[in-house]
Amino acid sequence: MSHTLARRLAVAGGAGLLAVALATPLPAQAQPSDQQRQQDFANAAKEFGVPVGVLLGVSYLESRWDYNAGTPSTAAGYGPMHLTDLRTAGVVTNEFAGDTEDPRGDDARPALRPKVTQPAAPPPSLQTVDEAAALLHTDAATVRSDPAQNIRGGAALLAEYQRELGVRSEDAKEWYGAVAKYSGSDDVAAARTFADEVYDTIKTGVARTTDDGQAVKLAPASDVTPDTKQADALGLRADAPPATECPKTVACESVPAPYQELPDGDYGNHDIANRPQSQKIDTIVIHDTEGYWADALTLAQDPTYLAWHYTVRSQDGLIAQHVPTKDVGWHAGNWYVNAKSIGVEHEGFAAQGTWYTEAMYRSSAKLVGYLAKRYGVPLDRAHIIGHDNVPGTTPATIAGMHWDPGPYWDWSHYFDLLGAPIKATGRPGSSMVTVAPKFAANRPVFTGCDKIGSGNACAARGSEAVVLHTAPDASSPLLSDVGLHGTGASTMDVSDVGSRVATGQQYAVAGHQGGWTAIWYLGQKGWLPSSTVVPATGLVATPKPGKATIPVYGRAFPEASAYPANVTVQALAPMPYTLAAGQKYAVGGIVPSEYYSATTFDVADHVVVRGKMKYVEVQFGHRVEYLNLDDVVLKPAF
CATH class of the missing domain: 3.40.80.10 (Peptidoglycan recognition protein-like)
Known part of the structure; x- marks a missing residue:
């Protein structure tokens, strides 16, 4: 008998119970197809003696019970239980390596060039799939790819952590230490925060439909008050x-x-x-x-x-x-x-x-x-x-x-958590819209997730992004972004934002046709399905009468006369885009013209230059841009 099996035998209290703990999943009962994941949680909880509320709560805080098309999370985690496997996930680098962006972005100083660093070894806490696979007597690939086995693996790990703590109880309040350890945290404060969030979820309850159509519910259990002192027995840092x-x-x-x-x-x-x-x-x-x-x-x-x-x-x-x-x-x-x-x-x-x-x-x-x-x-x-x-x-x-x-960043969910949900604020037919696709159902097929520019299709999964077309037809070309591609069309490469809008962004309406809505975008009309936007209110900016075109800027710097003699004047540098008469753009706010001159180590030399010019921040393309307030008229959108 292996050491792991011997430890499982001790906690199970006998060979008979051990056989149950290592058994294959319980036979599925006749049930609606969208209830399978709920049943998988119930089966795994019973099999490994984990309170089902604890198992559901941990999984929710990891993945919200989603499958995510079998793809890894940004921390190499797979499946509803976020079991991690660094061998198959992201390539270790850093955000600023291998590109041309100067993160400082200040013309008054030499460009800060990309730096290639030797990556550190990933922590062992990001390799839980092997331990789960061993407990299940299966292989890592199965635990990564099969949602039911993934849930069993997570339950097995929680049961193992509970055994290591020496706690024998089926009461959810006695599983705080095991939940804290499941976080993978190396310090007690972070482990406690994770466990507290899990138990808050257990107390309040939650129900949702997952990204693959499974209806899962965690009933509220407001009387569950966990034994938080259990976290002290984990031996974690306590700075x-x-x-x-x-x-x-x-x-x-x-x-x-x-x-x-x-x-x-x-x-x-x-x-x-x-x-x-x-x-x-x-x-x-x-x-x-x-x-x-x-x-x-x-x-x-x-x-x-x-x-x-x-x-x-x-x-x-x-x-x-x-x-x-x-x-x-x-x-x-x-x-x-x-x-x-x-x-x-x-x-x-x-x-x-x-x-x-x-x-x-x-x-x-x-x-x-x-x-x-x-x-x-x-x-x-x-x-x-x-x-x-x-x-x-x-x-x-x-x-x-x-x-x-x-x-794949879920802006809609993020703003729900911020207490500022993205929703309709205008009446049907408004001249402004907010981008608001249904994340799980919105599945544009991007390319290049394996390697930028490869042309290989990414896994089809939920996204916050909506792609724009040159006509109200999904087969029509994408828009061009002269700043990115010159006169060429944008692409579906995952890194190409030249013809793409994001959840929560607002745009001025340029027309309607059938089930499509056109918006003003980079000086063009971009078409997207009307089902991906909701009506909004706010201000739009349009060129003043008599101005055929107006310049667009990437920064709101002051006029030259505002700079003191000892500070180098920063060029306004218009962008290569055209904002023509008749076009309108959603206003994010009116901002002052400022330049923070900080080019020496001595803070006494730093100065904020303020001008008389004011700018209007607008949602011009995927990125925001700035317009001179004197060049535009601001109008309400209803």
């Missing part, structure tokens, strides 16, 4: 709470980025500032790391490179703060955006790993909601943006801008 800018409801640690002087007058890896007294923080930028947690933290601590404000870990939602929010991180590739934003990185991959854990979504939403309230940042898609929505600074930088967190 003193660090000084961070995080809400109390998340696990947050300080991993500070160094502000350090370097040779040849250079310095890194962020800029000292005094926000919001010096400049208003009006944007929060959502990123993904394109690598694992350890590598992201190593990069943020490199004094010769770059840093952002926060990183969120996938497996348990642990947050690390690197840069104080008063200071300016180098993360968005656009200095105007950097100077007025907070950057939040999320462990994972925009393409090779295609879904984000519920633990990460919840922790991130709590952080972003806290920051938005603290700094008065509106909870909308003009101010809570992806890195893929940040504009290039000049025509030359457009093609190198990033596209994370990618088309």
